[in-house]
Amino acid sequence: MPLNVVMMGTGTFAIPAFQALIASGHQVLGLYTQPDRTGRGHHRHSHPMKELAIEHGIPVFQPEKINTPESLEALHNLEADVLLVAAYGQILSQKLLDIPRQGAFNLHASLLPKYRGAAPILYAIRNGETKTGVTLFRIERALDSGPVAAMVETPIGPKETTGELQDRLAALAAPLAMQVLKQIEQGTLQETTQNHAEATFAPTLDKQEGAIDWTQSTFQIGCHVRAMQPWPSPFAFLHQSEQEPLRLLILDVENLATEDLDSLNAGQELLNSAPGTVIFANTKRVIIRTGDGVLELKQVQPQGKRGMQIGEFLCGRKINAGDYFGQSPDQSV
Numbered sequence: 001m002p003l004n005v006v007m008m009g010t011g012t013f014a015i016p017a018f019q020a021l022i023a024s025g026h027q028v029l030g031l032y033t034q035p036d037r038t039g040r041g042h043h044r045h046s047h048p049m050k051e052l053a054i055e056h057g058i059p060v061f062q063p064e065k066i067n068t069p070e071s072l073e074a075l076h077n078l079e080a081d082v083l084l085v086a087a088y089g090q091i092l093s094q095k096l097l098d099i100p101r102q103g104a105f106n107l108h109a110s111l112l113p114k115y116r117g118a119a120p121i122l123y124a125i126r127n128g129e130t131k132t133g134v135t136l137f138r139i140e141r142a143l144d145s146g147p148v149a150a151m152v153e154t155p156i157g158p159k160e161t162t163g164e165l166q167d168r169l170a171a172l173a174a175p176l177a178m179q180v181l182k183q184i185e186q187g188t189l190q191e192t193t194q195n196h197a198e199a200t201f202a203p204t205l206d207k208q209e210g211a212i213d214w215t216q217s218t219f220q221i222g223c224h225v226r227a228m229q230p231w232p233s234p235f236a237f238l239h240q241s242e243q244e245p246l247r248l249l250i251l252d253v254e255n256l257a258t259e260d261l262d263s264l265n266a267g268q269e270l271l272n273s274a275p276g277t278v279i280f281a282n283t284k285r286v287i288i289r290t291g292d293g294v295l296e297l298k299q300v301q302p303q304g305k306r307g308m309q310i311g312e313f314l315c316g317r318k319i320n321a322g323d324y325f326g327q328s329p330d331q332s333v
Helices: 012-023 048-055 069-078 120-126 162-186 218-227 258-262 310-316
Strands: 004-009 027-032 082-086 104-108 131-138 148-155 235-239 246-255 278-281 286-289 294-302 324-326
Touching: 004 012, 004 069, 012 027, 012 048, 012 082, 012 104, 012 162, 027 048, 027 069, 082 162, 104 162, 120 131, 120 162, 120 218, 131 162, 148 162, 218 246, 218 294, 294 310
Parallel strands: 004 027, 004 082, 082 104
Antiparallel strands: 104 131, 131 148, 235 246, 235 324, 246 294, 278 286, 286 294
């Protein structure tokens, strides 16, 4: 018999699973999603989850606080068999988790118990992982600790950003959720307890953590640049003599092979300079010292402008060997 399901989700990661749920034979009783938010200029942000629900005649609930008595009563009255949760954005109380007959299940973008928390994709890329995946688990009060109902694994591309990988994982999450709902419907679901001793965590970052630490290795900086896109954005300040520091988003970098470095004829003094120093620059290329080698800037975005290839940027602003990239505008050249 088809299940009565309530979806809880807000972010784009939840959209494919919600679309699959709507297309399934299950009864979608309602969507719980975060309240509409007003951005700059008093314009309301688009809310694709809400729009999708309205398009299909699915009731939408947007409580500021999901665990109030009023919200719990409204959810109880829906008489759900299952809650399917993905990137909802609020902590669920035990009273709430006890409401659905068959339990509440969450889609999480990591291979649990690795990277429990709000930013698993970002941490996986920043830490240089070569694989990740999606886990569907039964929600318990402790953070992302419940027994695993299903899991799917995928490699992380060498150039893949957090935003790009999130889109791929969201697509993988949809069939995974439908697989588990079918098993619940058939009474065949088997769950596996997580090994809590192997748990790692991925807490929310603040905006300043996008700053590039040039003392890190070339590999670590490359991972950082990919991990911080689209948020909080990887950035650095370009310091040049007699000019105000320029904040740049660093959108793409490339490890430079030793034989390529030899061909640049950079002076030994520059090769031995502090991390963040430009050791070579012309009208098309910029090479920067790192903690263990060098890397080449490939794509940047000046503040308030669009992203551009480094050659295009250099048409408007020259960079010279000896210029310096730093973490803050008050660092001296």
